[in-house]
Amino acid sequence: xxxxxxxxxxxxxxxxxxxxxxxxxxxxxxxxxxxxxxxxxxxxxxxxxxxxxxxxxxxxxxxxxxxxxxxxxxxxxxxxxxxxxxxxxxxxxxxxxxxxxxxxxxxxxxxxxxxxxxxxxxxxxxxxxxxxxxxxxxxxxxxxxxxxxxxxxxxxxxxxxxxxxxxxxxxxxxxxxxxxxxxxxxxxxxxxxxxxxxxxxxxxxxxxxxxxxxxxxxxxxxxxx
Amino acid sequence: xxxxxxxxxxxxxxxxxxxxxxxxxxxxxxxxxxxxxxxxxxxxxxxxxxxxxxxxxxxxxxxxxxxxxxxxxxxxxxxxxxxxxxxxxxxxxxxxxxxxxxxxxxxxxxxxxxxxxxxxxxxxxxxxxxxxxxxxxxxxxxxxxxxxxxxxxxxxxxxxxxxxxxxxxxxxxxxxxxxxxxxxxxxxxxxxxxxxxxxxxxxxxxxxxxxxxxxxxxxxxxxxxxxxxxxxxxxxxxxxxxxxxxxxxxxxxxxxxxxxxxxxxxxxxxxxxxxxxxxxxxxxxxxxxxxxxxxxxxxxxxxxxxxxxxxxxxxxxxxxxxxxxxxxxxxxxxxxxxxxxxxxxxxxxxxxxxxxxxxxxxxxxxxxxxxxxxxxxxxxxxxxxxxxxxxxxxxxxxxxxxxxxxxx
Numbered sequence: 001x002x003x004x005x006x007x008x009x010x011x012x013x014x015x016x017x018x019x020x021x022x023x024x025x026x027x028x029x030x031x032x033x034x035x036x037x038x039x040x041x042x043x044x045x046x047x048x049x050x051x052x053x054x055x056x057x058x059x060x061x062x063x064x065x066x067x068x069x070x071x072x073x074x075x076x077x078x079x080x081x082x083x084x085x086x087x088x089x090x091x092x093x094x095x096x097x098x099x100x101x102x103x104x105x106x107x108x109x110x111x112x113x114x115x116x117x118x119x120x121x122x123x124x125x126x127x128x129x130x131x132x133x134x135x136x137x138x139x140x141x142x143x144x145x146x147x148x149x150x151x152x153x154x155x156x157x158x159x160x161x162x163x164x165x166x167x168x169x170x171x172x173x174x175x176x177x178x179x180x181x182x183x184x185x186x187x188x189x190x191x192x193x194x195x196x197x198x199x200x201x202x203x204x205x206x207x208x209x210x211x212x213x214x215x216x217x218x219x220x221x222x223x224x225x
Numbered sequence: 226x227x228x229x230x231x232x233x234x235x236x237x238x239x240x241x242x243x244x245x246x247x248x249x250x251x252x253x254x255x256x257x258x259x260x261x262x263x264x265x266x267x268x269x270x271x272x273x274x275x276x277x278x279x280x281x282x283x284x285x286x287x288x289x290x291x292x293x294x295x296x297x298x299x300x301x302x303x304x305x306x307x308x309x310x311x312x313x314x315x316x317x318x319x320x321x322x323x324x325x326x327x328x329x330x331x332x333x334x335x336x337x338x339x340x341x342x343x344x345x346x347x348x349x350x351x352x353x354x355x356x357x358x359x360x361x362x363x364x365x366x367x368x369x370x371x372x373x374x375x376x377x378x379x380x381x382x383x384x385x386x387x388x389x390x391x392x393x394x395x396x397x398x399x400x401x402x403x404x405x406x407x408x409x410x411x412x413x414x415x416x417x418x419x420x421x422x423x424x425x426x427x428x429x430x431x432x433x434x435x436x437x438x439x440x441x442x443x444x445x446x447x448x449x450x451x452x453x454x455x456x457x458x459x460x461x462x463x464x465x466x467x468x469x470x471x472x473x474x475x476x477x478x479x480x481x482x483x484x485x486x487x488x489x490x491x492x493x494x495x496x497x498x499x500x501x502x503x504x505x506x507x508x509x510x511x512x513x514x515x516x517x518x519x520x521x522x523x524x525x526x527x528x529x530x531x532x533x534x535x536x537x538x539x540x541x542x543x544x545x546x547x548x549x550x551x552x553x554x555x556x557x558x559x560x561x562x563x564x565x566x567x568x569x570x571x572x573x574x575x576x577x578x579x580x581x582x583x584x585x586x587x588x589x590x591x592x593x594x595x596x597x598x599x600x601x602x603x604x605x606x607x608x609x610x611x612x613x614x615x616x617x618x619x620x621x622x623x624x625x626x627x628x629x630x631x632x633x
Contacts, residue, residue, distance in 0.1 A: 083541020094536045110235040111541035
C-alpha cells in the first residue's frame with residue numbers, strides 16, 4: 001500500500017526564486033488498486049512520480065510504501081527499494097540501447113537481487129516478445145519497445161508500478177493493447193498501479209481517476225491566483 | 226548470451242560494454258599504455274640482458290694484453306671483434322706473458338683482414354682445441370671438418386658466418402685487407418675452409434679463424450707484421466690479475482693489461498646509462514599520455530553514457546555501482562595495456578637481440594621480465610586506477626535528477 005501525507009517539493013530557480021511544484025495533503029493507494037492521474041503537461045506529475053520512486057527527495061512530507069518510510073531511507077536503501085518494489089515505465093521507455101531486450105531485463109533483475117534468465121525469457125514471452133529477445137531496442141518497433149519497458153518494470157514483481165505517459169509515443173491501437181497488458185499483468189501479480197497522463201483516452205480506461213489539479217495544492221493555488 | 230549475475234558481474238558486464246562501445250579510443254588507450262610499458266620493460270631488460278650476455282661472452286678469458294691504450298678498446302677488439310685494435314705488440318711480449326707465473330693460458334691473436342666484412346682472426350689452433358670458452362665446454366667442429374694447421378692457409382668458420390655467407394668445408398676464398406670490406410683490397414692469398422664451428426652464442430661465431438702466421442705473413446702486409454700481434458688472450462690463476470695489472474698498467478709503459486674484463490665492460494655500459502634514462506623518461510611520458518587518453522576515453526564515454534547511467538540509476542543501480550563501472554573500465558584498459566606491453570617488449574627484445582647478434586655474435590636468449598614485469602604490471606594498474614578515479618568521482622557526485630532532466 002502507498003500512503004503519502006503532506007508531501008512538498010519545489011525547485012530553486014535562478015534569481016533565488018523558489019518554485020513550488022508538488023504539494024499534496026494526503027493520498028492513499030490500496031494494494032492491487034489502479035489509479036489514473038490526469039493533468040496538463042508540465043504541471044509536476046513526473047516530479048510527483050519521481051518522489052514516489054525515490055529518484056527525488058521531498059522537501060517535506062512522508063511517503064510510505066508497504067509500511068516502509070521512504071522519506072527516511074538513505075539513498076542506497078532507496079535505490080534498492082526502487083529495484084525491488086517499484087516498477088517504473090517512462091514515456092520514452094528509457095531502454096538501454098546497447099543491450100538486447102533480454103539483457104535489459106537481466107540488468108534490472110541483477111539490481112533487484114538475482115538475474116534469472118529463464119524468468120526473464122518467460123516475462124518477455126508473456127508480453128509477446130518471444131521472438132525478439134535478442135533484438136536491441138533500435139531494431140524494434142515503438143510498440144515492442146514499450147512492451148520491453150513494461151516487462152522490465154514488472155520483472156522484479158514490484159508492489160507498485162508507476163507509469164509516466166506510457167502511451168504517449170504509441171498509436172491508438174498499440175496504446176489500447178499496451179494499457180490492457182499493463183492492467184492484466186498488474187492484476188496477475190497483485191501490484192498497485194499509478195499512471196499519469198494528459199490523454200483522456202488513457203484516463204477513461206481506469207475506474208479510479210484523480211485530477212492532478214484536485215490533488216496538487218500548488219495547482220489549486222495557481223489556478224486560484 | 227552473456228549471463229548476468231548480481232554484484233561484480235553486472236559491473237564487469239557494463240564496463241566491458243563501455244570498452245566495446247568506444248572501441249577506437251579504447252584501442253588507442255591500450256596501445257599507448259602498451260607502448261609505455263613495453264618501452265620501459267625493453268629498456269630495462271635489454272640493458273640487463275646485454276650486460277649479462279656480454280659478461281658471459283668473454284669466451285672464458287679473464288684478461289687481454291694489448292698495445293698501450295684503452296682497456297675497453299682492447300677488450301672490444303679482441304674478445305668481441307668490434308672496434309679497431311689500438312696497435313700491435315711485439316711477439317716477444319707474448320712469449321713473456323705466456324711464461325709469467327699465474328698465467329694459465331695465453332693465446333696470441335692478430336687481426337686486420339676480413340672476408341666480405343667478417344673478420345679474420347689469426348691465432349694458434351690450440352685455442353680451438355684446448356681452451357674452454359665456457360666452463361666445461363671446448364669449441365667443437367661440425368662433422369666433416371677439422372681445425373686448421375698452424376702453417377697452412379686454412380680457415381675454420383664461425384657458425385654465424387657460415388650461415389650468412391654460405392661457406393662450407395672445401396670452399397676457397399680470398400681475404401680482403403682491413404676490418405671493413407672493400408673490393409679493391411683483395412689479397413692474393415687463397416684460404417681453404419677446413420671446418421665450421423658449432424654455434425656457441427658468443428662472438429666466436431661471427432669470425433673466421435685462421436693460423437696467426439697467415440695474418441702475419443699475408444701477401445701485401447708490412448714485413449714488420451710478421452713479428453707482431455694484436456693482443457694476447459689470457460686465462461689467469463689466483464690473484465695473478467692484480468700483479469699483472471700492477472706490472473703492465475701502473476709500472477710499465479709497453480702494453481696494457483685489460484683486466485678484469487667484467488668491470489671494464491661494466492664501465493662501457495655505464496657510459497650509456499644516460500641513454501637508458503632518456504628511454505625511461507620517454508616511457509614515462511608515453512605512460513602519462515596513455516593515462517590522459519584513458520581519462521579522455523572515460524570522459525567521452527561518460528558524456529555519451531550519461532543517459533545510460535541515469536537509466537541504470539532509475540533501475541536501482543547505486544552510485545557506487547555506476548562509479549565502479551567507470552573504475553573497472555579504466556582498469557580493464559590498463560590491464561589490456563599491460564599485457565600488450567609484455568607482448569610489445571618481446572617484439573622489441575626480439576629485434577634488438579637480432580641486431581646485437583648480427584653485429585657482435587652475442588646471443589641474448591633470456592626474454593623473461595621476472596619481478597620487474599610484476600612491478601610494471603602493478604604500476605600500470607595504478608595508472609589505470611588513478612585515471613579512473615576522477616571520472617568515477619564525477620559520476621558519483623552527479624545528481625540523478627539533473628541527468629534525468631537532460632534525458633526525460
